[in-house]
Amino acid sequence: MAMKKTTVLIDEELLRNAIEITGAKSKKEAIERWLRSLVQQHNREALCKDLGTFDIDLTLNELERLRHAE
8 A cells, every 4th residue: 555645734633633532543544534434325325326216115124034044
């Protein structure tokens, strides 16, 4: 993986909160976790949009049976 040094101005309190919430060991780790999370969220939303929606005419019992059949 290629790495690039970048200088950015970030709200210190926001970064401290992010480190605390994520349990990250460093500022770099907290920022990378956030970026990965953002990309994953975008990919999930794009996948949902690509898949669209469809109707499933199954009861809850039928869905449970299908889940346990695998």
